[in-house]
Structures are given as C-alpha cells and as structure tokens.
Amino acid sequence: DSGVTQTPKHLITATGQRVTLRCSPRSGDLSVYWYQQSLDQGLQFLIQYYNGEERAKGNILERFSAQQFPDLHSELNLSSLELGDSALYFCASSDPGGLTGELFFGEGSRLTVL
Amino acid sequence: LAKTTQPISMDSYEGQEVNITCSHNNIATNDYITWYQQFPSQGPRFIIQGYKTKVTNEVASLFIPADRKSSTLSLPRVSLSDTAVYYCLVGEYNAGNMLTFGGGTRLMVKP
Numbered sequence: 195d196s197g198v199t200q201t202p203k204h205l206i207t208a209t210g211q212r213v214t215l216r217c218s219p220r221s222g223d224l225s226v227y228w229y230q231q232s233l234d235q236g237l238q239f240l241i242q243y244y245n246g247e248e249r250a251k252g253n254i255l256e257r258f259s260a261q262q263f264p265d266l267h268s269e270l271n272l273s274s275l276e277l278g279d280s281a282l283y284f285c286a287s288s289d290p291g292g293l294t295g296e297l298f299f300g301e302g303s304r305l306t307v308l
Numbered sequence: 309l310a311k312t313t314q315p316i317s318m319d320s321y322e323g324q325e326v327n328i329t330c331s332h333n334n335i336a337t338n339d340y341i342t343w344y345q346q347f348p349s350q351g352p353r354f355i356i357q358g359y360k361t362k363v364t365n366e367v368a369s370l371f372i373p374a375d376r377k378s379s380t381l382s383l384p385r386v387s388l389s390d391t392a393v394y395y396c397l398v399g400e401y402n403a404g405n406m407l408t409f410g411g412g413t414r415l416m417v418k419p
Contacts, residue, residue, distance in 0.1 A: 238409075297354070
C-alpha cells in the first residue's frame with residue numbers, strides 16, 4: 195500500500211460526458227502528479243501540483259483540467275470524453291524533502307468511455 | 309529533461325541475472341537516475357536510484373559509468389514474479405521533476 199488513494203477504481207461512461215477523478219496523496223506529501231496510461235502504452239505525464247499550485251504541465255489536453263485543494267487532495271476533470279480517453283489514470287505523490295524524490299503511485303482509476 | 313532510451317523488451321529465465329541498460333546522453337549535472345517497476349494494472353513502484361558509480365539495495369543494483377550517459381539496472385536471480393515493465397527516469401530528484409516515463413522495458417521471465 196503506497197498510501198495514495200484514488201477513487202473511483204473503475205468508471206464507465208459515454209462519449210461526451212464529464213468525469214472527475216480524485217486523489218488523496220500520502221500524508222505529508224505536498225506534490226501530486228497525474229499520469230495517463232492507455233492500453234499497453236507507457237505512462238504519459240499530465241500535470242503536477244505542489245501545495246496547491248500548478249508546478250509542471252505535460253501532455254494534458256485542453257478538455258482536461260486539474261486542481262489541488264488546500265487539504266492537498268487533487269481532482270482531475272475530464273470533459274467531452276472521447277473513446278480514446280479510455281485509460282488508466284494514475285495519481286502519484288512525493289515528498290520534496292525526501293531522500294530520493296520517489297513517486298508513490300496509487301492503484302489508478304480505470305476509465306472506460308463507450 | 310534528459311531523454312532516455314531503453315530496449316523495448318527482454319526475455320530471461322528464472323535464476324538468471326538480468327541487466328537492463330538505459331541510455332541518457334544529455335543527462336545534466338544535477339540529474340539523478342531512478343528506476344521503477346510496473347506490474348499490469350498497477351502503479352509503478354520505485355526500485356532504486358543513483359547518481360554515479362554503483363548503488364545496491366535488497367532487490368537490485370544500479371551501475372553508472374563515469375560519463376553517466378547510460379546506466380544499467382541489474383536484477384540478480386530473477387523469478388517469474390519479476391516479469392514486469394521497468395522504467396528508467398532521469399531528473400533532479402529534489403526538484404520533484406522526474407516526470408517523464410519513457411516506453412520502458414518489458415521483461416518476461418520464463419520458467
């Protein structure tokens with residue numbers, strides 16, 4: 195158990211819909227990262243937040259947005275969903291004061307768009 | 309961020325030592341090298357990290373030559389449960405920007 199909690203674990207929805215994925219980082223971790231992994235593909239970095247502020251942006255579509263709240267949990271909002279958005283979405287957290295900068299990943303949210 | 313290149317896949321047999329090499333020709337002075345392991349439908353898990361020479365922990369060793377333009381993850385005596393995808397990342401650990409996972413190396417361990 196990494197200590198990172200993601201909900202929901204599974205989500206099935208239709209094209210054009212909007213969903214929100216939630217992530218609670220490990221206790222004390224200030225950074226949250228979102229990744230997308232399509233079937234048999236590598237991990238695509240989407241976005242990073244640090245203590246509520248956006249820190250880095252990757253290949254995140256304009257239809258996607260994220261935020262980190264004062265209690266440090268984060269939400270990834272996916273709108274106008276397309277079939278190609280079906281993927282595993284991982285959240286990770288890290289402690290910037292840690293020895294290795296290790297990313298701790300949650301178990302992921304599997305999104306299926308029909 | 310330094311770009312990394314790894315073999316797409318490797319096969320091995322139980323009990324053998326496996327070495328996976330990662331190329332990172334434009335590694336920066338402050339960059340560290342980190343390896344992660346990922347099982348299907350699970351999030352990646354940290355294996356080992358190093359800056360130069362050799363690092364060893366209970367599961368793997370990491371060899372980094374003096375020019376740091378490559379690194380080799382060594383898994384001693386692999387078992388079937390080591391079948392996974394292994395990712396090499398390069399970046400500044402204290403800046404929290406080890407963000408880019410390449411394609412990884414898919415290791416298949418056979419009986």
